[in-house]
Amino acid sequence: xxxxxxxxxxxTLSRFMLEEQSRCEGATGEMTQLLNSISTACKGxxxxxxxxxxxxxxxxAGGTNTTGDQQKKLDVLSNDLFINQLRxxxxxxxxxxxxxxxVVEVEASKQGKYVVSFDPLDGSSNIDCLVSIxxxxxxxxxxxxAGPVQKEDSLQRGREMVGAGxxxxxxxxxxxxxxxCGLNGFQLDPSIGEFILTDRIxxxxxxxxxISVNEGYAKYWDEAVKEYVQKKKFPEEGAPYSCRYIGSMxxxxxxxxxxxxxxxxxxxxxxxxxxxxxxxxxxxxxxxxEQAGGMATTGREDILDLQPTNIHQTCPVILGSPDDxxxxxxxxxxxxx
Numbered sequence: 001x002x003x004x005x006x007x008x009x010x011x012t013l014s015r016f017m018l019e020e021q022s023r024c025e026g027a028t029g030e031m032t033q034l035l036n037s038i039s040t041a042c043k044g045x046x047x048x049x050x051x052x053x054x055x056x057x058x059x060x061a062g063g064t065n066t067t068g069d070q071q072k073k074l075d076v077l078s079n080d081l082f083i084n085q086l087r088x089x090x091x092x093x094x095x096x097x098x099x100x101x102x103v104v105e106v107e108a109s110k111q112g113k114y115v116v117s118f119d120p121l122d123g124s125s126n127i128d129c130l131v132s133i134x135x136x137x138x139x140x141x142x143x144x145x146a147g148p149v150q151k152e153d154s155l156q157r158g159r160e161m162v163g164a165g166x167x168x169x170x171x172x173x174x175x176x177x178x179x180x181c182g183l184n185g186f187q188l189d190p191s192i193g194e195f196i197l198t199d200r201i202x203x204x205x206x207x208x209x210x211i212s213v214n215e216g217y218a219k220y221w222d223e224a225v226k227e228y229v230q231k232k233k234f235p236e237e238g239a240p241y242s243c244r245y246i247g248s249m250x251x252x253x254x255x256x257x258x259x260x261x262x263x264x265x266x267x268x269x270x271x272x273x274x275x276x277x278x279x280x281x282x283x284x285x286x287x288x289x290e291q292a293g294g295m296a297t298t299g300r301e302d303i304l305d306l307q308p309t310n311i312h313q314t315c316p317v318i319l320g321s322p323d324d325x326x327x328x329x330x331x332x333x334x335x336x337x
Contacts, residue, residue, distance in 0.1 A: 011041050011197040013175065013186045015109050019304035025276065030091040030112050031163065031179060034139065036088035038116075039195055041081040042135060042167040043123065043176055046188060048077055049133065049169045057337035075099060077118035078135065082332050093142050094118050094149040096279055096311050104313060105149050114162075115140045117311075118204065122166075123248025132170035134250025135208065138284035139163035145232055158283035158304035166250045166288065176202065176254070178291040185255075204294040207323040208260025211241045212252045224299065224335040229264075249276065253285050253319070257292050265305050274298075274316040278308055282317050295325040299332045312317035 011019075017032040077101040081307040086092045091112035096105040100121045104110075118137040126133055139162050144150040164178035173188035175195050185199030211232045218226070241261065246252050249265070254264045267274045276282050286296030286303035296303045298318035307317060318328055 007196075010189075010194075010252060013177070013195040013197070016135045016184065016186075016197055018289075020298070023223070027224050030114065031139075033089045034086070034091040034112070034114055035165075035177060036114070036164070037085040037091070038082075039076075039083040039136060039175060040116065041120075041129075042084075043193065044281075045074075045078045045135060045167070046173040049127075054111050072121075072124045074127055075121050075124050075240045081201065082118050082120045082135070082137075086116055094153055096154055097124055097183070098280055098312075103149065104155050111146070113141055115142055115149075115156070117154075118283070119280045121263070122250050122281065123246070126248050131248060131249050132168060132251040133167040133183065133244060134166050134254075136250060136281055136284050137164065137334060138280060138287065144159065147210055154279075155308040157307055158278075158286055159226045159302075161283065161304075162232070164284040164287040164291075166254070166284070168250050168254050170251065174198075174254070177259075179273070182293070183288060183291045201232045202257060202292050204257050204289065204292045205260030205321050207242055208256070208257070208321045209239070210244050210259055210261030211264070212243075212245050212256060212261065213264040213266075215243070217268050217270075220270050221266065222335065224328075224332040225264070225266045225336075228285050228331045229333070249281060253289070256320045257289070257294070258332065260324075262318065262323045262324040264328075267316040271314070273314045275314055276317050278303075278306060278315045279311050282315050285317070286319060293322065294320055295322045297325060297329060299329070300336055 014036055017035055021027045021029055021032050037105050080095055083095055085108050086095055086108055090110050090116050093106050093111040094115045096117035102190040116139055120135055122136055140156045140160055142153045142161055144153055163179040166174040176183055182201040186195035186200055187198045218335045252263050265274055265276050284304050289296050297317045299318055
């Protein structure tokens with residue numbers, strides 16, 4: 001650290017990935033290229049988010065995405081940033097986005113070996129009111145040989161992922177990344193335009209004191225969810241859990257990793273399979289939470305073991321501190337037969 005209070009030996013995301021790459025025999029550097037491209041997209045989105053009011057980026061763009069939600073202007077811009085940066089990384093062959101109906105296949109001259117899924121701007125309903133929002137991404141290696149991308153490349157289980165991460169746009173811009181060897185967090189230093197390592201090998205508490213669930217759907221919940229939430233709010237002994245729900249999955253999961261507890265977006269009578277998309281929301285977050293020592297389940301099986309049947313399918317999500325998730329599963333076992 002110099003007299004000017006500037007770290008002259010800081011670990012940037014690029015430096016971190018190069019160091020990790022040097023430890024992996026046979027590494028080609030494609031993963032480093034890929035994550036550098038994603039970080040560039042996230043910097044662009046961060047700038048747009050923080051200038052949205054000035055640059056007139058609030059409001060509806062005029063279309064709808066694959067799940068029927070109205071696309072915001074920032075949704076479209078964020079999607080374009082992700083697609084263009086990933087295409088030009090020379091590390092990807094197929095891109096799966098919430099905003100695109102079909103898989104985006106990278107032109108042959110720019111193809112690499114990775115398949116990337118992403119929600120370019122999660123929590124977009126919160127954009128106009130300045131609540132924290134974020135991006136989510138997951139990474140797989142393609143299964144098919146070089147050439148046209150096949151269905152099997154885009155419909156891999158979460159257990160086959162080789163990387164995942166999220167970027168949170170809040171009071172600071174923060175990216176958490178894993179390549180299967182633990183979860184590491186980097187905060188954007190706007191003075192130098194780089195993500196700096198601030199949290200090495202993040203871990204979630206074994207048990208927390210926070211439950212995060214949208215109670216607006218309580219009348220539609222099944223008996224397992226009702227019983228668990230009731231138990232947390234009105235325990236027979238001890239203090240009740242605090243209820244915290246932002247409505248942006250990235251922000252809610254980031255808080256769960258920091259403070260412990262449980263995040264729930266269960267299925268219910270109106271949406272039996274929940275609303276969170278498996279390939280670009282549930283799987284990446286399940287991979288991330290497991291890398292931090294937590295658990296992620298649908299209530300019946302591990303999310304990472306689900307076999308996708310289409311790129312936009314949904315699944316229930318219960319994730320967080322291992323003891324909290326196990327407690328839910330004990331209750332679920334009584335109700336789910």
